[in-house]
Amino acid sequence: GAVVSQHPSRVICKSGTSVKIECRSLDFQATTMFWYRQFPKQSLMLMATSNEGSKATYEQGVEKDKFLINHASLTLSTLTVTSAHPEDSSFYICSATTAGGGLLGNEQFFGPGTRLTVL
Amino acid sequence: ILNVEQSPQSLHVQEGDSTNFTCSFPSSNFYALHWYRWETAKSPEALFVMTLNGDEKKKGRISATLNTKEGYSYLYIKGSQPEDSATYLCAFPNFGNEKLTFGTGTRLTIIP
Numbered sequence: 194g195a196v197v198s199q200h201p202s203r204v205i206c207k208s209g210t211s212v213k214i215e216c217r218s219l220d221f222q223a224t225t226m227f228w229y230r231q232f233p234k235q236s237l238m239l240m241a242t243s244n245e246g247s248k249a250t251y252e253q254g255v256e257k258d259k260f261l262i263n264h265a266s267l268t269l270s271t272l273t274v275t276s277a278h279p280e281d282s283s284f285y286i287c288s289a290t291t292a293g294g295g296l297l298g299n300e301q302f303f304g305p306g307t308r309l310t311v312l
Numbered sequence: 313i314l315n316v317e318q319s320p321q322s323l324h325v326q327e328g329d330s331t332n333f334t335c336s337f338p339s340s341n342f343y344a345l346h347w348y349r350w351e352t353a354k355s356p357e358a359l360f361v362m363t364l365n366g367d368e369k370k371k372g373r374i375s376a377t378l379n380t381k382e383g384y385s386y387l388y389i390k391g392s393q394p395e396d397s398a399t400y401l402c403a404f405p406n407f408g409n410e411k412l413t414f415g416t417g418t419r420l421t422i423i424p
Contacts, residue, residue: 197355225410236316236416237401286356290410299410300346303355 196220197289199304206277207312214272214307216287222267223289227301228260231284240285243270277311284308314338316404318415325392326423332388333418335402339383346403346412347376347387356401359387392422 196219206212216226225244229237241262243249249262259281261273270289274281288301317336325331337345344363350356360369365380373390389396399419403412 227411234416237414239411239413242411288356300358300361301410301412303348303357305353305355 195302197223197287197302197304199287199307201307202305203308203310205310205312208278209276211273211275212277212309214274214285214287214309216270216272216289216304218268218289218302221289221291221302223270223291223302224267225290225299226264226270227288227290228262228270228272229286229288231286231306237286240272274309277309279311282309282311314404314406314413316402316413316415318400318402318418320418321416322419322421324421324423325389327392327394329392330388330390331392331420332386333400333420334384334386335415336384337402337404339381342380342383344405345378345385346405347385348401348403349398350401350417351398359400387418389420392420394422394424396420397422 198217200215204212227242228240230240231237239252240255241249241251243262243264245264245267251257264270284306286306288303290299290301319334346361347359348356349359360376362378367378369376375388378385399417401414401417403414405412
């Protein structure tokens, strides 16, 4: 159980185009989904937190208009990198939790990630 | 900004040997620490969620200990096997919400 899929796994696009990445919880309802970015040899950096039916909360320094997040249902969140540039090339990974993190910080179930290369 | 550090950054261990590595985190406002294993080309998967000072958790040959007063956790692997090769991440929940701050990870390579 608790499987999260992410699509596509790899995408190469031209500078100026937009790329959409999907994150789906396959066998559970995810009240909260997280989007991370990983630079080479660095840790997972949280970009934004999204809750179903409401606007995403972005971390400091993450451009909302650049990285559009939609969490339309309890099983799907999308990240759209708009007008992509080479510096947006990175590894993007999503995770999902079930209801109520409480004080323990719910275990997060991760997708396999998407490698974005912008030419 | 929470400071979660892991050491060493990378580690090569002979098959059959035991090994351990460290995660250090802020000792104030502690309520949980997560360990994840991330194998290449796969999704990170949770190993342990630790909450109590002195706690020790075990999953097969992997175990973890927790010292909340001094702000560190050790992950131990006994009798390393090639399938243990992965990056091991620890993560510290932010107070009052579900966000996790991750360490940079320890990349473990088991040499057959």
